[in-house]
Amino acid sequence: MTNHWRDIKHADVILINGANPAEAHPVGFxxxxxxxxxxxxxxxxxxxxxxxxxxxxxxxxxxxxxxxLRMRVGTDVAYFGGLIRHVLENNLFHAxxxxxxxxxxxxxxxxxxxxxxxxxxxxxxxxxxxxxTWAYETEGxxxxxxxxxxQAAAKRDLTLQHPRSVFQLLxxxxxxxxxxxxxxxxxxxxxxxxxxxxxxxxxxxPDKVMTIVYAVGLTHHTTGGQLIRSGAVLQxxxxxxxxxxxxxxxxxxxxxxxGNTDHAISWEILPGYLRIPAPGQKTLDEYVAASAPKKxxxxxxxxxxxxxxxxxxxxLKGWYGNAATKDNEFAFDFIPKPSTNSSWMSIxxxxxxxxxxxxxxxxxxxxxIGPDSNQVLKALSNLKWxxxxxxxxxxxxxxxxxxxMDASKINxxxxxxxxxxxxxxxxxxxxxxxxxxxxxxxxxxxxEARHDHWIMAELFDRVKTLYKQQGGKFPEPIMxxxxxxxxxxxxxxxxxxxxxxxxxxxxxxxxxxxANLKADGTTTAGDWIYTGSYTEDGNLSKRRNGIQDPTKxxxxxxxxxxxxxxxxxxxxxxxxxxxxxxxxxxxxxxxxPGIQWxxxxxxxxxxxxxxxxxxxxxxxxxxxxxxxxxxxRLFSNSMLDGPIPEHYEPVEAPIPNPLHPxxxxxxxxxxxxxxxxxxxRFGKADKYPYVATSYRLTEHEHYVTxxxxxxxxxxxxxxxxxxxxxxxxxxxxxxxxxxxxxxxxGRGTRHQASRRAQAHRERQAxxxxxxxxxxxxxxxxx
Amino acid sequence: MTEITxxxxxxxxxxxxxxxxxxxxxxxxxxxxxxxKKRAVDLRIAGAKEVHSVCPYCAVGCSLIAYTKEVxxxxxxxxxxxxxxxxxxxxxxxPKGATAMQLxxxxxxxxxxxxxxxxxxNWEKKSWDFMLDKLAQNIKTARDNTFVAQxxxxxxxxxxxxxxxxxxxxxxxxxxxxxxxxxxxxxxVHIEQQARV
Numbered sequence: 008m009t010n011h012w013r014d015i016k017h018a019d020v021i022l023i024n025g026a027n028p029a030e031a032h033p034v035g036f037x038x039x040x041x042x043x044x045x046x047x048x049x050x051x052x053x054x055x056x057x058x059x060x061x062x063x064x065x066x067x068x069x070x071x072x073x074x075x076l077r078m079r080v081g082t083d084v085a086y087f088g089g090l091i092r093h094v095l096e097n098n099l100f101h102a103x104x105x106x107x108x109x110x111x112x113x114x115x116x117x118x119x120x121x122x123x124x125x126x127x128x129x130x131x132x133x134x135x136x137x138x139x140t141w142a143y144e145t146e147g148x149x150x151x152x153x154x155x156x157x158q159a160a161a162k163r164d165l166t167l168q169h170p171r172s173v174f175q176l177l178x179x180x181x182x183x184x185x186x187x188x189x190x191x192x193x194x195x196x197x198x199x200x201x202x203x204x205x206x207x208x209x210x211x212x213p214d215k216v217m218t219i220v221y222a223v224g225l226t227h228h229t230t231g232g233q234l235i236r237s238g239a240v241l242q243x244x245x246x247x248x249x250x251x252x253x254x255x256x257x258x259x260x261x262x263x264x265x266g267n268t269d270h271a272i273s274w275e276i277l278p279g280y281l282r283i284p285a286p287g288q289k290t291l292d293e294y295v296a297a298s299a300p301k302k303x304x305x306x307x308x309x310x311x312x313x314x315x316x317x318x319x320x321x322x323l324k325g326w327y328g329n330a331a332t333k334d335n336e337f338a339f340d341f342i343p344k345p346s347t348n349s350s351w352m353s354i355x356x357x358x359x360x361x362x363x364x365x366x367x368x369x370x371x372x373x374x375x376i377g378p379d380s381n382q383v384l385k386a387l388s389n390l391k392w393x394x395x396x397x398x399x400x401x402x403x404x405x406x407x408x409x410x411x412m413d414a415s416k417i418n419x420x421x422x423x424x425x426x427x428x429x430x431x432x433x434x435x436x437x438x439x440x441x442x443x444x445x446x447x448x449x450x451x452x453x454x455e456a457r458h459d460h461w462i463m464a465e466l467f468d469r470v471k472t473l474y475k476q477q478g479g480k481f482p483e484p485i486m487x488x489x490x491x492x493x494x495x496x497x498x499x500x501x502x503x504x505x506x507x508x509x510x511x512x513x514x515x516x517x518x519x520x521x522a523n524l525k526a527d528g529t530t531t532a533g534d535w536i537y538t539g540s541y542t543e544d545g546n547l548s549k550r551r552n553g554i555q556d557p558t559k560x561x562x563x564x565x566x567x568x569x570x571x572x573x574x575x576x577x578x579x580x581x582x583x584x585x586x587x588x589x590x591x592x593x594x595x596x597x598x599x600p601g602i603q604w605x606x607x608x609x610x611x612x613x614x615x616x617x618x619x620x621x622x623x624x625x626x627x628x629x630x631x632x633x634x635x636x637x638x639x640r641l642f643s644n645s646m647l648d649g650p651i652p653e654h655y656e657p658v659e660a661p662i663p664n665p666l667h668p669x670x671x672x673x674x675x676x677x678x679x680x681x682x683x684x685x686x687x688r689f690g691k692a693d694k695y696p697y698v699a700t701s702y703r704l705t706e707h708e709h710y711v712t713x714x715x716x717x718x719x720x721x722x723x724x725x726x727x728x729x730x731x732x733x734x735x736x737x738x739x740x741x742x743x744x745x746x747x748x749x750x751x752x753g754r755g756t757r758h759q760a761s762r763r764a765q766a767h768r769e770r771q772a773x774x775x776x777x778x779x780x781x782x783x784x785x786x787x788x789x
Numbered sequence: 790m791t792e793i794t795x796x797x798x799x800x801x802x803x804x805x806x807x808x809x810x811x812x813x814x815x816x817x818x819x820x821x822x823x824x825x826k827k828r829a830v831d832l833r834i835a836g837a838k839e840v841h842s843v844c845p846y847c848a849v850g851c852s853l854i855a856y857t858k859e860v861x862x863x864x865x866x867x868x869x870x871x872x873x874x875x876x877x878x879x880x881x882x883x884p885k886g887a888t889a890m891q892l893x894x895x896x897x898x899x900x901x902x903x904x905x906x907x908x909x910x911n912w913e914k915k916s917w918d919f920m921l922d923k924l925a926q927n928i929k930t931a932r933d934n935t936f937v938a939q940x941x942x943x944x945x946x947x948x949x950x951x952x953x954x955x956x957x958x959x960x961x962x963x964x965x966x967x968x969x970x971x972x973x974x975x976x977x978v979h980i981e982q983q984a985r986v
Contacts (some may be wrong), residue, residue, distance in 0.1 A: 012849060013876050033883040035849040259848030264984050266962030271969045272982040286944040326970055343948035345978035351986050354953040354979045364931035369956030376986045392927045399897055414910040421905035422920055429845040430893045434961020436843045438850025446842040449855040450864050454900030460964040467971050469925030479929060480936040481947055488974040503963035533966055553874035568876040706884050708846045714895045717888040
């Protein structure tokens with residue numbers, strides 16, 4: 008989230024796409040309801056915020072919404088695109104914000120084009136874009152700045168009239184998204200779409216603000232990045248990014264998915280969203296040049312790009328201590344460099360090829376995640392060993408005696424290591440709103456259970472001993488890795504939290520801010536975005552000054568509660584908050600201030616800006632300090648699948664894309680079967696004419712709640728929600744058993760188990776296609 | 790009668806009988822509901838220790854208060870409820886959070902390390918030392934077998950291709966960071982968690 012849960016109560020309009028917070032995040036949903044019940048919020052003269060829910064399924068969120076839009080699965084870009092067009096064509100955008108706080112005025116190079124569903128630079132053979140034609144037209148020499156982080160200044164036209172200005176390109180691009188076209192793609196009736204467009208259009212007024220909330224219904228698509236970007240473009244046009252009650256807010260689905268994404272349990276990043284280095288990058292300078300954002304305006308701070316090297320060196324210094332020196336590029340060679348996509352599904356593809364020897368699972372099950380469980384079972388059978396660290400048995404630990412498996416033929420050694428539960432250890436969870444909240448150990452470990460990090464520390468210690476005794480391949484990083492804990496085999500989580508924050512090696516003091524990290528090896532930071540969480544004042548995530556005393560703990564009354572826990576970056580509660588105030592530093596809406604300039608300092612939330620920088624100084628930085636442009640990007644050349652979001656059908660969509668039937672799906676979508684050397688297995692509409700979505704019930708959280716008797720008692724049975732029309736067509740009555748199958752989960756898969764048909768709550772979107780029936784499949788049984 | 794929050798119960802308790810005496814006056818039925826509720830709460834958590842936690846399920850991040858008591862030298866979990874001080878949940882919990890205690894005390898816990906040998910149809914209970922030694926040797930062998938120091942173009946890549954690590958949406962951030970640091974130091978490139986899928 009750019010904002011946080013409590014902040015949603017400030018919104019006048021709440022757009023919800025690809026999410027069902029009333030059921031999946033019920034306690035967070037109280038803030039939506041607060042906005043709805045607050046007569047000072049809402050469009051026009053108020054009367055309560057309007058909740059607009061666009062989703063293929065009618066859920067409890069829809070029931071509490073002011074407008075429910077039944078939309079066809081995967082068509083959110085068309086919906087947002089239609090709203091963008093409405094805002095642009097009717098001059099409803101926030102004019103000053105768009106002019107000064109976005110890249111609307113930037114001029115794109117001659118040669119950029121979009122035709123028949125393809126942007127310029129497409130290479131059919133390797134299914135990728137050469138993005139050089141998506142660059143800005145520049146003038147003058149490279150801007151001054153740290154190595155690898157600058158380029159020549161982009162040309163701008165503040166009248167926004169230049170035909171190659173981002174503003175005009177955007178207008179042209181979305182001119183195709185008329186209400187009729189949007190309706191034809193999404194299934195939302197034209198009059199209903201126009202009703203919503205009218206409400207949303209009003210949110211470009213500086214005294215109004217809208218938030219967009221989404222979840223995996225947007226992210227889990229081949230076009231996930233663009234689905235989210237289309238919402239962000241709308242928010243930038245309306246001037247809603249950076250403002251309390253605004254922003255783009257992702258609801259995360261697990262207690263610590265945020266924290267452990269930040270800490271880079273992800274193949275393509277290092278902690279703090281630094282990119283994993285690629286083969287061929289021989290030095291840190293080459294790495295930074297290929298990874299850091301490039302400053303493209305003289306007034307852009309480009310804070311991330313400027314400090315990229317400082318962050319990376321501080322990480323390396325933290326990990327490899329004395330072995331990381333200036334002479335060896337701070338042990339840059341110790342970081343592994345992947346050659347290809349090494350994400351989730353490729354783990355099992357490598358196993359199928361016999362290239363993966365062992366898999367370690369910690370609180371995650373392989374077999375219940377992904378499109379083809381049978382294939383994963385086969386992959387696990389092909390491993391030499393599998394480790395499952397979990398408090399409870401999982402479908403992975405038990406895979407070798409699953410139905411249909413012949414244990415005598417499976418040679419995988421399986422290690423079930425009992426791990427402690429969340430309540431048996433301390434440490435922090437980071438919520439969707441980036442709040443790092445410490446939890447204490449409540450009870451001691453059950454039985455012989457051990458903490459995951461103690462298991463890993465013990466293992467690492469034994470591996471290290473083996474390398475010392477037996478020698479082996481490149482032991483240097485293993486020997487050099489710092490273990491500065493009282494007991495290296497039992498590090499305390501508080502010690503690790505301290506390490507993550509980092510310290511000044513010359514004074515031994517904890518760092519107070521990542522702004523002071525250096526590239527000369529005198530500072531450390533395990534994850535720079537958490538620098539400031541554990542200062543000389545201690546572990547700030549333990550702070551508990553909440554609503555027991557609002558006067559003291561929330562002096563602005565805006566709900567920041569800055570001494571409750573800690574939020575990254577730097578305890579800032581609303582990201583990009585410089586954009587919540589106008590050019591002079593006055594809040595766009597004085598009733599809902601983020602930060603404001605008092606003549607000497609920025610007051611309010613922790614400013615996303617230098618605290619004493621006078622906004623009237625001609626040299627003052629532009630508002631978005633993290634990217635190269637210094638402004639919000641309506642057009643982004645850092646996306647691999649297009650600089651402007653475009654509607655593409657899902658890869659397996661049963662109909663061709665109405666906008667460009669010859670380029671129906673995302674032209675650069677990663678095709679896993681193809682990448683693994685197998686023929687693609689896409690479901691075709693003649694065999695699989697229906698679209699299904701999967702979801703969680705309030706009482707369930709993926710698979711773990713199977714172990715909670717009260718919850719299983721509340722929602723005991725698997726069921727399928729079938730639209731009325733489809734049920735009639737197929738003669739399916741409520742309560743009968745039905746069989747659901749798909750291409751990837753074809754005949755004979757475990758997922759083909761019979762399921763019971765449930766109340767016919769679903770209806771088809773109003774389109775004359777059979778495919779618009781969405782089936783609802785709840786997930787719980789794995 | 791005005792609804793009384795848990796925090797107010799505690800305050801009432803602290804104020805003693807003078808505070809309690811005010812409640813029945815505001816109650817036209819003459820029945821002291823607040824006092825009865827307070828007594829019920831007292832009975833459940835009397836003499837208990839209050840410990841702070843966070844809900845293990847979705848990422849709203851609801852704060853929890855857990856009540857524990859030492860019984861025969863063992864810490865017993867008595868109750869989990871929403872923390873009324875939290876600006877996120879203000880004491881509220883959904884059905885999952887409200888039943889978190891059943892997850893914490895599940896009878897289905899794996900209570901000792903279990904090993905399944907190649908081709909075997911059974912689990913065997915083993916010691917931690919057995920498991921960790923065997924696994925350490927497996928990790929070293931897999932690393933040595935699949936380590937690529939230089940790619941075909943002569944670039945230094947120092948990667949272990951034959952080990953994957955996945956997980957981390959359910960454990961503490963500091964454990965996640967520690968896992969990343971260890972796995973990258975072993976050269977692992979296949980590192981993934983729930984955010985992707």
